[in-house]
Amino acid sequence: MRELRQKRGLHQQDLASEDVSSSYVSLIESGKRVPSQAVLATLAAKLGVSPEYLLTGRSDTQAKELQLKIGFGDMALRNGANGEALQSFSEALAQSQFLDHALVRRARRGQAGALEKLGQIEAAIPILHELYDDPEVVVGSDEWAQLGVALCRCYRDVGDLALAVDIGEAALSRLNALGLDVTDDHIQLGATLMGCYHERGDLTKAQMLANRLLSxxxxxxxxxxxxxxxxxxxxxxxxxxxxxxxxxxIERALALMAEGDNARHCAMLKQGYGYFLLAAPEPDPQRAKELLEQAREALLGAGSVGELADCEIDLARAQLRLGEVSEGGARAERALGLLGAEPTPEAVAARNTMAEAALLAGDTDRAAEILRTSGRQLGHLASSRRVAHLWQRTAELWQACGDAGEAVAAYRKALAMVGMPSLPLAAGAFTTPAPRRS
Known part of the structure; x- marks a missing residue:
């Protein structure tokens, strides 16, 4: 109030009225009195501002502009413009003093979502933790459940399955204890936990939770x-x-999701359908390719970097099975370019697909070079069902290269990942030496 008065060239007596003396104005400015709502309204009118601004320092105009900026960030995030979304949320948060707490939380959630989609998951996790633990986020609310889903998913994607499962289990336990009506977001939380169980290899737990959640x-x-x-x-x-x-x-899932407006979920299901069609005993690579191309178009706008790369890798695999060897190899290489140099399951899958393309093109030396890099990257990854499958695939490709020693070593890694380490042979037992390299 004092700053506004001085800025406008007014004296304390200029703010006085029948109900407010100049001495009372002085007491308010020095922080010794808190004005009533009626007095606040009178003073605000004399100063040409809203009572809200006089009380908080937040300008209605500034607040509305920042709210529009946050709304633009939400829209950009939905449309896949993740960099623009991150910029909008960050600019709004730079002036958070003009926002109420609910809008700050909304901007922070958007910021975390943009970071996750841009592949900067380690930067998103602390923001999500801060929001998840915020006392103003009501446990059991949809906002709380959505944050739990995001945390679970992020820890799963960085390979910390133990923590992902711990967060998911604790959240479900709290929901069960509250006895609330089940919402879609609560079910999404359970489904994310089920996915973490699957990734960790706890198929029985995953199936039990699936049965309960479906009901x-x-x-x-x-x-x-x-x-x-x-x-x-x-x-x-x-x-x-x-x-x-x-x-x-997955056909039932697609039928349900097709009725909604979540482009990302639809795309992920189409990608999953394509993956299953490639893995089926009687593969259908042409149908898989069609589904994966549709998924790719949607993920270009709505997916994260990792999701898009996964789709590109599956599309490359479909192309290899259709005889489009050079196209498939080039696509797998582009997928690897999306992922960067960090060792991740997606990067290994991309390299293995590149190695398969090299083998189909008759370039065994290049395939072996790629597989050695895959093995080094796999060595940095924590145990999970997916990593075990990648070791198995690496072993199969080494076998196709004609290197039995490397194949056996990779198979042993895969077995160890699923809890089946190699047993030592008895002294003097027959062993087959690995072939010498020429």
Whole structure:
């Protein structure tokens, strides 16, 4: 009030009225009195500002402009303009003193979402933790559940499955203790935990949770939640060799998601369907390619870097099976370019696809060079079902290269990942030496 008065060239007596003396104005300015709402309104009118601005220092105009900036960030994030979204959220947060706490939380959530989609997951995690632990975020609310899903997903994607599972289990336990009505976001939380169980190789836990969630989702009538549960159930079925059941589940998920407006979820399901069609006992690479091309178009706008790279890798695999060897190899190389130099499961999958393309082109030396890099990167990754599969695939490719020694070593790594380490042979037992390299 003092700053505004001086800026306008007014004296304290200029703010006085029948209800407010100049001495009372002085007491307010020195912080010794708190004005009533009526007095606040009178003083604000004399100073030409809103009572809200006089009380908080937040300008209505500034607040509205920042709110529009946050809204633009939300829209940009939905449309896949993740860099623009991050810039908008960051600019709004730079003037957070003009925002209420709810808008600050919204901007912070958007900032974390943009960072995750840009592949900067380590930067997103501390923001998500801060929001998840905020006392103003009500435990059991949809906002709280969405933050739990994001945290679970981020820890899964950086390879910390133990922490991802801990967060998901603790969140579900708290929800069960509260006894709240089930919402779509609660089901999404359970589905994310189920995916973490699957990734870790806990197929029994994943199946038990799937059975419970499907029942709850059907009763709640939650379309997106049911789609997420069907998708993760399909992953479990495929891991158990039940390919026909997996395809049926993912078709049901796609039917549900097609009725909604979540382009990213639809794209992920189409990608998963394409992946299953390639892995089926009787593969259908042409249909897989069509689905994966549709998924790629959507993920260009709505997906994260890792999701887009995964789709590109599966599309490259479909091309290899259709005989489009040079195109498939080039696509896998582009996918690797999206991922950068850090060792990740996606990067290894891209390299393995490049190695397969090199083998199909008859370049065994290049395939072996790529596989050696894959092995070094795999050595940096924590144990998980996915990493075990990557070791297995690396072994198969070494076998195709004609290097039995490297193949056996990779197979042993894969077995160790799923809890089956090699047993030592008895002294004097027959062993087959690895072939010498020429």
């Amino acid at each position: 709850v989702a059907e009763q709640a009538g939650a379309r997106a939640g049911r789609g997420a549960v069907y998708w993760n159930s399909a992953l479990v079925a495929e891991s158990r060799g039940q390919t026909a059941e997996a395809l049926a589940l």
